[in-house]
Amino acid sequence: MWESKRAAAVPGSVFALMDAAKGRARAAGLSVIDLSIGSSDQAPPETVLDELRAATRDPDTYRYPLFSDTALLRTAATRYLDRRFGIKLNPDTEVLPLIGAQEGLAHLLMAVTDPGDILLLPDPGYPPYLGAAAVAGLNPVPLPLHAERGFLPDLDAIPATLQPRALLLNYPNNPTSAVADQAFFQRAADWARQRGALLIHDHPYAELTFGDYRAPSALEAGTAGVVELHSLSKTHHMGGFRVGFAAGDAAAIAALTRVKGAVDFHPYLGIQRAAARALDLPDEVGRAGAATFQARRDALVPALRELGWQVAMPQASMYAWAQVPGLTDSVTFAVRAAEQTGVAVSPGRAFGARGEGFVRFALVQPPEVLRQAAQRLATVTVT
Ligand SMILES: Cc1ncc(COP(=O)(O)O)c(C=O)c1O
Known part of the structure; x- marks a missing residue:
């Protein structure tokens, strides 16, 4: 009753689905590696x-x-x-x-x-x-x-x-x-x-x-x-x-x-x-902060490529944008990945119709955790 047309027009978010999938992973005893949210894990100077x-x-x-x-x-x-x-x-x-x-x-x-x-x-x-x-x-x-x-x-x-x-x-x-x-x-x-x-x-x-x-x-x-x-x-x-x-x-x-x-x-x-x-x-202060994310990129992107993923080498930002392996849609893949392996990524569909076919990794964990995430993703089954 108290919802304006303006409020109703604000699109819902696919991220609620991911939250639920992370919850199921935790309930099943998996340790969750959350790479779905682009919030810096570093401290301000x-x-x-x-x-x-x-x-x-x-x-x-x-x-x-x-x-x-x-x-x-x-x-x-x-x-x-x-x-x-x-x-x-x-x-x-x-x-x-x-x-x-x-x-x-x-x-x-x-x-x-x-x-x-x-x-x-x-x-x-x-x-x-x-x-x-x-x-x-x-x-x-x-x-x-x-x-x-x-x-x-x-x-x-x-x-x-x-x-x-x-x-x-x-x-x-x-x-x-x-x-x-x-x-x-x-x-x-x-x-x-x-x-x-x-x-x-x-x-x-x-x-x-x-x-x-x-x-x-x-x-x-x-x-x-x-x-x-x-x-x-x-x-x-x-x-x-x-x-x-x-x-x-x-x-x-x-x-x-x-x-x-x-x-x-x-x-x-x-x-x-x-x-x-x-x-x-x-x-130099900003460069040092960026170097942290660069080291993470350098850990994740080669690890994904070794597993056969197609992913560009980013020159900037705190994300890697990777093609979903096989013909799976991005939401199904991201939900299954979270449920089966505890690795949470963002489905490309959450960013618009042209995001379909991709998932986004936020580089918000140390290099060794990102390598571990890639290894875990190799085991995802979607059928
Ligand atoms: C493209 C883009 N714009 C804006 C923001 C939000 O910026 P702020 O924290 O300054 O509101 C983000 C955060 O992820 C972003 O990715």
Whole structure:
């Protein structure tokens, strides 16, 4: 009775099925290796935690944070974007703290679109994208990401008659772990500008890159008509702190500020101080964190390949995207794998129709546990 059409339109999640399967594995006495959730298992840098500890003892942090109080984090964010990508932004008009990128996206869509507008979004893609589109009353149009194109959308294939209000992209990508170069972002920004759409780039894996590979920013293509969402969740292992920032087109940031003014009061000042400290850390700190995930990739991917799995070697992110062996559908495989071996992975179907045929491994366990997970998966039977 008390469900709005908006609430009813938020899609349910396949993850409930996985939870139940993990429960059955535990009940059967199996030890569960949970690789189904992309939450970092690392700790934030100690200096970041010190900043937060000190803030909790400072009574000035106990009040509601006003917009003017966000200056510290806004200026740290602009320093980071300049240092890392060479992008110079005005901290007063082109940057806004978020309570995580996920919150930011949901409110950004409400701020820059109207009900019924078309949102182009990746398929497969991060599942909350569809929920955010539903809450904003949008008409989501999936952009297929295919392995043959490196999981980049074919913008030329989008019919000229379609009039999207926004184009949502995410590289390094969840779930495929694909990456995009600067030339791609330039093409996407040009395309969006021509079509009168806002390019929204969700960038939580900006620093989770391996070897010499460094991820570009969509803002390198200019800020007009582009907004990028950054997060401290993965890059600084601060997922539970709920903090990130939006950066880019001043008009879109102003609209987002207005909408957020109606629903929240900015992150706790202590968390803003901790996030500002994190963003000012030298790049080597982020590289060291990324190396942990690289070592896990180097354990899991060869182990899966030895067992005959087809899986690309990711250059970034905290995932491996692997083809389901045989002709089994991804949900059946993931449920059976959890029930029979205790290894929980995410079925590709959970990320959209084009995710079918794949499963996603989150690299959230040490290398030896990942190797053990691969060995266990070799024994799964699906008939
Ligand atoms: C693509 C993508 N966007 C956003 C998020 C959530 O970021 P945050 O913790 O900043 O809300 C995730 C988390 O897994 C993600 O994979």
